[in-house]
Amino acid sequence: MAMAFAQGGASVAVMGRSIEKAREGAAKIAALGVQTHAMSCDVRQPDQVKAAFDEAERVLGPISLLANNAGANFPVLAEDISDNAWNAVTRIAIDGTFLCSTEFARRVIARGEAGAIVNNSAQYIWTGFPGDAHSAAAKTAQATMTRKMARDWLQFGIRVNAVAAGFFPHDTSTAGVREGGIEPLQNMIPAGRTGFTWEFGWLAALTCTPLLGEMTGQVIVQDGGESLRRSLMMPDYVPPRERAEGPWGWR
Missing domain, CATH: 3.40.50.720 (NAD(P)-binding Rossmann-like Domain)
Structure with a gap:
């Protein structure tokens, strides 16, 4: 999914519990020539979700x-x-x-x-x-x-x-x-x-x-x-x- 968004020209924030895996995925996406950012987040935790969105928008701009x-x-x-x-x-x-x-x-x-x-x-x-x-x-x-x-x-x-x-x-x-x-x-x-x-x-x-x-x-x-x-x-x-x-x- 992330690769497809990137192929369409989108900047992509990759979010996962493992920052290492998120960074690995982000590196593959960045190879397509788009801006990427990797983050660690447990999507079951409201505070972590909010913090991840804040981080993504701080780095990549408004999420659409x-x-x-x-x-x-x-x-x-x-x-x-x-x-x-x-x-x-x-x-x-x-x-x-x-x-x-x-x-x-x-x-x-x-x-x-x-x-x-x-x-x-x-x-x-x-x-x-x-x-x-x-x-x-x-x-x-x-x-x-x-x-x-x-x-x-x-x-x-x-x-x-x-x-x-x-x-x-x-x-x-x-x-x-x-x-x-x-x-x-x-x-x-x-x-x-x-x-x-x-x-x-x-x-x-x-x-x-x-x-x-x-x-x-x-x-x-x-x-x-x-x-x-x-x-x-x-x-x-x-x-x-x-x-x-x-x-x-x-x-």
Whole structure:
């Protein structure tokens, strides 16, 4: 997402709990020739969010675009989710999206300017996903916030949309990784492949441009048609707790 914004010419502030990872990401973005800044912030903490926005605007100027991409997920059956695990996953996505979005909106409204927000949701918010009760709940809340905030801030020219992403494997992702690599998963997706992260980034950035200037409150599904997969020829269903390789079907 950040790379796509930079490719469009935006200055980019990269925010994460690890300042080292934020700096690593900022360096890659800076290579595109745009101004960047790395910051450390826990999006679950209101004071840290406000301080990060202050820092970003002090270095880069007024913020007009926001991408909420913070998240955490791991496969676990619902009855095995601890209180800490539930809070870790849901608070990062729900509280983080709320705190960053409202901090952004207050600043944009105070300046009397327009702005745009894009949230990272997931295509399984309508169906759930084995071993994902925590993430499904959090990503569904993000989609609901997207619609509600779009209504609240429409009069101020702030557009809010979300991308409900399917499988976008990357270097540190375990999504779809199983024996035989990624091919078994790709064979189950109507498009015949998983997504490339740059495709997700471009769509996310596009929602914030004048090209989609009339669109707000929308949750766009980008999953290669995986959510449409309904067939009499699908493999037999195996209950999550009976799967040899864990509730996701892989380790």
